[in-house]
Amino acid sequence: MTEETINKILKFRDDRDWKQFHNPKDLAISISLEAAELLEVFQWSGTDTSNKRKQEKIKEELADVVNYCVLMADACNLDLDEIVTEKIRMNEEKYPVEKAKGKSNKYSEL
Numbered sequence: 001m002t003e004e005t006i007n008k009i010l011k012f013r014d015d016r017d018w019k020q021f022h023n024p025k026d027l028a029i030s031i032s033l034e035a036a037e038l039l040e041v042f043q044w045s046g047t048d049t050s051n052k053r054k055q056e057k058i059k060e061e062l063a064d065v066v067n068y069c070v071l072m073a074d075a076c077n078l079d080l081d082e083i084v085t086e087k088i089r090m091n092e093e094k095y096p097v098e099k100a101k102g103k104s105n106k107y108s109e110l
């Protein structure tokens with residue numbers, strides 16, 4: 001995500017004076033609620049795991065999740081590039097290519 005996009009999200013919030021309501025607890029709740037709405041797109045779809053006919057709703061709900069994640073990072077004074085890069089590094093240690101490639105096992109089962 002670009003700095004420009006992050007700034008648009010923060011400006012939207014700031015223009016409405018909503019930062020006062022954005023504490024980590026409430027933002028974490030909002031992330032979870034929006035993620036549940038994303039999951040709801042697939043509810044009752046049986047074995048249909050595709051995104052056919054669901055793309056617009058997926059885009060909308062995924063954008064809500066990402067927006068709240070940006071707001072959470074801001075509220076916690078975290079740099080998204082930094083924390084994502086660090087998490088990738090940690091996952092590379094847990095899931096080395098030579099053990100994990102093509103497998104869905106948890107790292108403790110590789």
